[in-house]
Each structure stands twice: as structure tokens, then as C-alpha cells.
Amino acid sequence: MADHTDPRRSDTSRFPDPVYKETVLRPLFDGAKTHHAAGFGRIDRAHLVMLAETGILPRPVAARIARALADISREVDPATLVYTGEVEDFFFLVEKELKQRLGPDEGGRLHTARSRNDIDHTLFKLSLKERLDGLLEKCRALLAALIDTADREKATLIVAYTHGQPAQPTTLGHYLSAAIEILIRDMERIEAARGIVNLSSMGAAAITTSGFPIDRARVAQLLGFAAPQRNSYSCIAAVDYTTASYSALELMFLHLGRLIQDFQFWTAFEVGQLYVPNALVQISSIMPQKRNPVPIEHMRHLSSQTMARARVMLDIMHNTPFTDMNDSEGESQGAGYEAFDCAGRVLDLMASFIGAVRVDPERVATNIRRSCITITELADTLVRREGLSFRQAHEIAADVARAVVAAGSDLETGGYAPFRAAFAEATGNETGLSEQTFREIVSPGYFVSVRDRFGGPAPEPMAEALAQYRAAHDGFAARARAEAQREEEAARDLDTCFQALVGAA
Known part of the structure; x- marks a missing residue:
């Protein structure tokens, strides 16, 4: 029964x-x-x-x-x-x-007048702040390395690719500037997430605060928070301090992963425009001729691991109730900390890598010659100097490129004759461009120098951009110093007040 x-x-x-x-x-x-x-x-x-x-x-x-x-x-x-x-x-x-x-x-x-609910979320915020600060410190080091390298290589020609094919010449400094701008935006997202983390949950107690005359702002100040989080239910239920942090972390490493993919492509034997020094190269155990830039692969898979671990935190929070719950607490927070550990390794390695690599100018020059990637400027020049429509100029330039490639030649040394013929056939007139002018127009240095509009690779816009990037870096550093000083003062205040209690009669 x-x-x-x-x-x-x-x-x-x-x-x-x-x-x-x-x-x-x-x-x-x-x-x-x-x-x-x-x-x-x-x-x-x-x-x-x-x-x-x-x-x-x-x-x-x-x-x-x-x-x-x-x-x-x-x-x-x-x-x-x-x-x-x-x-x-x-x-x-x-x-x-x-x-x-x-x-x-x-x-x-x-x-x-307190509960494990408000204690736990305050604990997690304290730990997240520490990790976010460490992450931002490493980000600033990477940002500085990118800016320094972009400045050093602002006139160093490279081949820019679209759809996996040679597209136009630019400079390594201009390319890295694009990565710098993304990193700055990613760091701003991390800073914004830290602002959400920087609100104390203490004083919310279990859910609704307390009938005792507690001073929530004083506890927040003693713990180094910017302020108490206002709504007490939100203090113990809103986990957006977690989701904001890991969303920003995930995005940062998604973006860095794309940069790493280019490094892998550029160091391939067939491309070879990026030279990795011996200190960052491993040799095959069986093939003595191989130089394997495996730090790139480690950056790539560690970036993917960082992304995955950050995404885990978002998945854990998905479809959870809007209340205090174990899903957002101890073990989940611990799992998230692994994302920060992995992230730090990538940022350290990438900062070192960026500062060490160099462009191989001979390979770049060869790839530019073989690919006719300066031909766009020929079309642009025909519009400006010969008064043609861009479509007609584009068709003439395409005919020249096809003829040069078919002849196994290059634009500077073998392009003028095909150009004169294509121009005459298309317009019924002789071109006004001399061979010397033609060779200047299709040179990669000229291509870069005339692209002096805002955001371009020419010296003037690059100098302006680099100044802005350094100002952004200095702003990050200044805000970090100010926040660290505020938290140090709070820690001293807490220690002074606590020691006064210890010594009280």
C-alpha cells in the first residue's frame, strides 16, 4: 500500500x-x-x-x-x-x-538590514569591475601598439584586398587605423558596461530595502562604487550588468578575430606581404623549409574561445525569470571569468605581435605590379583631365588592365601603349597624357598621395587621424586614472573608519 x-x-x-x-x-x-x-x-x-x-x-x-x-x-x-x-x-x-x-x-x-541577495550581486560587481579594469588596461596597451605601428608605417605601401582579391594600394598605417577606430568603439562599450557595473546593490536587502535607517550611498562610497543602484528590485533582479559586460566583450573579440584573419592571409606564402620575425615563428618538425607564424593561429582560436565563453554568459541569462536566481550567481559568474582570462592572453599577444611584424616591400611591389591595382586612378584621372564620363574611363582602364595581364607585363612599364590604343578606339582621339605622366598616375605612391580626403591614406588625413587616436587613448588613460584614484580614496576611507571601530573602547 x-x-x-x-x-x-x-x-x-x-x-x-x-x-x-x-x-x-x-x-x-x-x-x-x-x-x-x-x-x-x-x-x-x-x-x-x-x-x-x-x-x-x-x-x-x-x-x-x-x-x-x-x-x-x-x-x-x-x-x-x-x-x-x-x-x-x-x-x-x-x-x-x-x-x-x-x-x-x-x-x-x-x-x-542586508541579505545574501544584495551581498551576492555586490560581490559579483566588485569582481567584474576588477576584471573590466584589467581588460581595459590591456586594451590600452594594444591601442598604443596599434597607434605607434600605424604612425611608423603610415607611408608603407600594402595591397588592400576585397573579396579575397587584390583591390587597391593603401598603407599599413591606413589599414591599422581602421582597426584602431573599431577598438576605440569596443573600449567605449566596455567602459559603458563598467558604468552599469559601478552601481552598488547593497541596501536592497532581499528585494525592497529595509525599515532600518540605512545609508545606501555611504556603503556604495565605501566600497568604491559610483552610486547605489536606485531601484531595489533591480538591484537583485536586473543582471544587465552581466549581460552588458559580456556582450561588449564578445563584440570586441569578434572584431579582433577579423583582423587576425587578415594577418593569417597576409603571411601566406603566396601573398607574403607581412613578415613575421623569427621570434614569433615555429619551424615544422619534419619540413625544415617552413616558417609557421603560429602565434596568429593562437590569437585566432583564443579570440574564438573568448567569444564563446562570453556568449555562454548571455545564453545562461536567456529566458530566466526577472528575479533573484542562482542562474546569474556563483558558478555562472565563475564561468564568465574564464572569458576574461582568455581575453587577456589575446590582447597581450596581439600588442606584442603588432609591434614586431613588418611589411615585405618587395612582395608588395610584386603583387601590385602583377595585379594592376592602381588602374582605378587611371580611370579617375581620365575623368578629371580628359573630361570623360567615369563609365567610359572605366571601360578604357579595364581594356588596359586586360592587355597588360595578358602580356605578363605591368602598368608602369608596359601599360602606356595599350592605354593609347584603348583611348583612341573609345574616343576617336589621341590622349593628352604623356608616357611619363601615365607612369606617375599608375604608380602606387601617387595613388595614395591623391587620396587626401578626410579618412584617406594620404599624409594629411593620416596625421589628423593619428592625433585623434592618441587623444582617444589619452582619454581612456585619464578616465582610468581618475577612477582608480577615486576607488583608492574610498578604500582608505573604509580602512580608516573600520580601524577606528577596531580601536574604539
Whole structure:
């Protein structure tokens, strides 16, 4: 017969279930002690200072709690802790230590007017801020390397490709400038995400704040946040601080991955316009002639891993309820931190790579000659100097290119005769361009020099662009310094106030 006994009366099990302990509680505890122990300590101290300053806790009580927290910090090394199941998680371990030292009454008073809900999200924001700051520091190093290389190579000719085919000559500096602009926008997205992270959840308690006269702004300031997040429900339910951070991270490495693909193509033997120095080349174990620029492959797959790990965070948050939930908490946050670890490796390697590689001018010159990629300027010049329509000029230029390629020649040395013939056939007139003028027009240096419009590769727009990029880099650095200084001042304020409690009678 079925047992119809009320299971609540017959339940003799004790928490934690051993399987639950090993599959969930132990990993969560280990993640907390690895990633968040310092954050827990900061939150405890800031909350305690606020409770004392507002009079919610009598100062003598707050002083005894402060001394106990200082003792715990000095005597308990989180790295040595092993989860036993005696308490639910790291938070309760600290509370258990307080109760053992102060008794159950005073030991439990630190938790007045707060919850694990607001504590957890504040912890995750503290950790994310630290990682975003580290990421932006590495981004600034890459940005500086890109700007320096673009400046150094602003007159260095390369072949620009479209659809995998040689298209037009430009300079390496001009090409890298395009990457610089994208990186600046990506860094701005990271900064914007950090602005969302930089709002404290403390004081929201479980959902609706508290009936105690707490000072949320004071706790936010002591913890180094810009301000408290306004809506208390949002503090514990809105995970856009997570999704904004990982969305921005994913986009950054999607964009860097495209740049890396070009590096791979440009270093191929058949193209060869980018030379990778020996320090960044590995030799085949069986084919002694091979120079394998494998750092490019590592940048590519690590960028893909970064993207994938960032995307995981967005997928985890997808279709979750708008409330406090474990989906957004400990283990998910820990999984996301791996994206930052991977990202840092790519940024370091790319900054080093960008500064080390050089263009092979002989291969570039050969590829330009073989591909007739300066022919566009011939068509443009015919419009400006001969008064032709662009369509007619384009057809003449196409005939010249076909004739040069068929003859195995190049535009500068073998293009003038086919040009005169094509021009006469198309217009019924002789061209006014001399052979010397023709050769100048189809030279790659001339091609670049006349493209002096805003955003072009000629010296004047490049100089203006590089100045703007350096200003952007300096702006990122200045904002980082100002934020670091503000947080250092907050940390000193917290330490001063907490130590005053420790020393209080």
C-alpha cells in the first residue's frame, strides 16, 4: 500500500544531502573562497561602518564586531578552507565564526538590514569591475601598439584586398587605423558596461530595502562604487550588468578575430606581404623549409574561445525569470571569468605581435605590379583631365588592365601603349597624357598621395587621424586614472573608519 504519511512529519533527513553537497555546495564554496573572499571582507566592513554611523548598531557593539572581523581576517586563510557541509556556504562560515567569538546575539547583528541577495550581486560587481579594469588596461596597451605601428608605417605601401582579391594600394598605417577606430568603439562599450557595473546593490536587502535607517550611498562610497543602484528590485533582479559586460566583450573579440584573419592571409606564402620575425615563428618538425607564424593561429582560436565563453554568459541569462536566481550567481559568474582570462592572453599577444611584424616591400611591389591595382586612378584621372564620363574611363582602364595581364607585363612599364590604343578606339582621339605622366598616375605612391580626403591614406588625413587616436587613448588613460584614484580614496576611507571601530573602547 502507498504510504500516505505527511512527508514533512516523517522526514528525518539532514542538510546537506551528500550528493547535493558534492555537486553544488562544495563547488560554490570553492568558487566563493577563490574569487570573492576579499569582496566579502570589504562588504562586511563597509556595512558595519554604515550600521555604526547611522546608529543602527551601538558603537560598542560595532567595535566588538570589527575586532572579531579583523581577527578572522588575520587568522583564517580562505585558500586553506575545505568545505565540510557544516554551514551552507562561505557567507554562513563567516557568520559562524562571528557567533563563536561574540556569541549568537552580537555575532548575528552584522547581518542587520542586508541579505545574501544584495551581498551576492555586490560581490559579483566588485569582481567584474576588477576584471573590466584589467581588460581595459590591456586594451590600452594594444591601442598604443596599434597607434605607434600605424604612425611608423603610415607611408608603407600594402595591397588592400576585397573579396579575397587584390583591390587597391593603401598603407599599413591606413589599414591599422581602421582597426584602431573599431577598438576605440569596443573600449567605449566596455567602459559603458563598467558604468552599469559601478552601481552598488547593497541596501536592497532581499528585494525592497529595509525599515532600518540605512545609508545606501555611504556603503556604495565605501566600497568604491559610483552610486547605489536606485531601484531595489533591480538591484537583485536586473543582471544587465552581466549581460552588458559580456556582450561588449564578445563584440570586441569578434572584431579582433577579423583582423587576425587578415594577418593569417597576409603571411601566406603566396601573398607574403607581412613578415613575421623569427621570434614569433615555429619551424615544422619534419619540413625544415617552413616558417609557421603560429602565434596568429593562437590569437585566432583564443579570440574564438573568448567569444564563446562570453556568449555562454548571455545564453545562461536567456529566458530566466526577472528575479533573484542562482542562474546569474556563483558558478555562472565563475564561468564568465574564464572569458576574461582568455581575453587577456589575446590582447597581450596581439600588442606584442603588432609591434614586431613588418611589411615585405618587395612582395608588395610584386603583387601590385602583377595585379594592376592602381588602374582605378587611371580611370579617375581620365575623368578629371580628359573630361570623360567615369563609365567610359572605366571601360578604357579595364581594356588596359586586360592587355597588360595578358602580356605578363605591368602598368608602369608596359601599360602606356595599350592605354593609347584603348583611348583612341573609345574616343576617336589621341590622349593628352604623356608616357611619363601615365607612369606617375599608375604608380602606387601617387595613388595614395591623391587620396587626401578626410579618412584617406594620404599624409594629411593620416596625421589628423593619428592625433585623434592618441587623444582617444589619452582619454581612456585619464578616465582610468581618475577612477582608480577615486576607488583608492574610498578604500582608505573604509580602512580608516573600520580601524577606528577596531580601536574604539
